[in-house]
Amino acid sequence: MFTIAIIGRPNVGKSTLFNRLVGKKLALVDDQPGVTRDRREGEAKLGDLTFTIIDTAGLEEGEALSLAGRMRAQTEAAITQADAIFFMIDARAGIMPDDRFFANLLRRADKPLILLANKAEGRGGGAGALEAFELGLGEPVPLSAEHGDGFAELYAAICEALPDLTAEEPEAAEAAEAKTFADDEDGSELDITKALRIAIIGRPNAGKSTLLNRILGEDRLLTGPEAGITRDAIGVDFTWGERKLKMFDTAGLRRRARVEDKLEKLAGADGLRAARFAEVVVLLIDATIPFEKQDLTLADLVAREGRALVIALNKWDLVEDRGTLLRELREEAARLLRQVSGVPVVPVSGVSGEGIAALMEAIFRVHETWNKRISTAKLNRWLASALETTPPPAVAGRRIKIRYITQLRARPPYFVVFGNQLDHLPESYKRFLMNGLRQTFDLPGVPIRLSTKTSENPYAERRSKRG
Structure with a gap:
């Protein structure tokens, strides 16, 4: 299976196309620019093609250590990972200076590139699609990600750009069909061949993205000192030992009364949705200010949704008198969370990597308990x-x-x-x-x-x- 990354400046419709191709509203979409910050992967289907699609943050110029610069680094990582690139422009707005700048950047990437003129419906869109020829990236594919127009032309462009990867062998097709059939079989017994779905939730700035990056062993997710960097619930597939996992990083969740920004509301709803569909939820708590009211509210939500729960005490590297504090916090968890009595409480540090192995062991153990049947x-x-x-x-x-x-x-x-x-x-x-x-x-x-x-x-x- 091949991989395609969607690249373009902010607000040209990248997430809308991503959602259309994966057949679900996985990525947050809003009229204001800069909604997407991390890169998100999904399984796309277009005709008889199945491939990995990567949604990325809008390309913006900025210093390397700034938020814009770190977002751009995530996008550049997606370009390196991809077999081909969708470079998307806004046909209604026409060619902008940033489009020209980033077209030159992508040309140097030496990857098959498909130019997409999005929002091409109507008269204004048609004129903008013709203007895209000026970029010197070949014939643009006019489409409307929102309305689903132009996808036959998009299919043909993919096949032309990746002829070897889109000519599927019969054996591969049979294997994919067998896998689909196997994935449709459902049962309540523990099946270690399926990816274990894990969601990491917590208050803003608890260190969720940093912890997941440490588990993955790479800077896969955008991190930084600013609160609220993560917006989408980003799912990452990987293996730990012989276990297949899909772990979701989510936006920080505050009390609803404090949330006024529309994007924060959307991000919060996306995070709660990830928790509801997970099998195990890791509630990440700042060990320096543990068991705030919002922490208890989130733990109660997990219990009401019937998910298995693990509490991770992050920033353990900043704690003194660890033995006494850990004993006190475990006693407090037992007292405050009787609905999930005996919940594992694991000290970790996303910065140093301390406690990661113990956290993963607790996740597997509680998942096994969650699947337990008694005669x-x-x-x-x-x-x-x-x-x-x-x-x-x-x-x-x-x-x-x-x-x-x-x-x-x-x-x-x-x-x-x-x-x-x-x-x-x-x-x-x-x-x-x-x-x-x-x-x-x-x-x-x-x-x-x-x-x-x-x-x-x-x-x-x-x-x-x-x-």
Whole structure:
């Protein structure tokens, strides 16, 4: 499979084209320029072509250490990675000085280059597409990423630019079809051949991008002292040992009352979406100011969404008296986060790399717990013992009778209790059962679901007729 990077100045429609090709609204799109900052990869489909597409930040001039300069470095890394380049201009605006400057830059990259005149719908767009000939990059492909026009011409341009890579061998096609079929099979059992989806969330400036770069061993994501650099939830595929992983870096999440900027709202929603679709969520907390109210709110959100949770204490290299503080923070997590009792709390440093191996081990362990299934026989042996030592209370003089328990599904562990009068079972007794399940069957760090089902009384209808 080949790779194409979309390059261009800000606000020419790169993210709109990216979303159109991957078939999902993965990249944030807004009218204001500079929305995209990191490079984002996705699997694109165009006709019978399947390839990796990279969305990049708008090319801007700037000092190397400035935010614009660091964004440009990410774009240059995408150019190096790509087999071909989409150079996109805004056909309505016409050729701008920056377009000429960056066209010369891309010409030196010595990669197959396809010139795209986006927003070419209408009279103004058509004139701008003709103007693109001045760049000396060959015939422009007029298209509308927003409306889906011009994609047949785009397909032909890709095939012409990459003839060897677009002529797929029959064996490769069969392998891709087999992979698609395998990916469609779903089950709740642990499958280590599939990529484990992990989302890193936390407050702004907790160090999420720095930590992920350290895990990857490269400066894959844009970092810096400025708060709010990350906007999109960026998914990165890699392997750790023999495990395939897809880890998502997300925007910093503040309390909604404090969020006024439209882009921050979009970025926050994108981050929460990544957390909802992850299997394991790493809540990154600044160890120098731990367990703020927003940290607890995010942990509760993860539990309500039924995701496995790991708490990472970042900036551990700045902490003194580590042993005492770690013990206190683990006790605090146990007290404040009873809904995920036993959640792993791992000290890390995105700057020095300390604790990375322990963090990955905790992620794999909690994921295995999240997928855990317990046999009905073991559950009912435990239930009999629990009922004998602590029977449920009577309600209005009538005894609540619990008959048996079974696990309905995993991801997270979900149990159903059957019996009589269970509609009146107190919440305190349900918590007692869930705590017993967690302790007996070793289920730390994952939310537990418990529902009740009252057995129907076959004599109830007969009694009502007699009455």
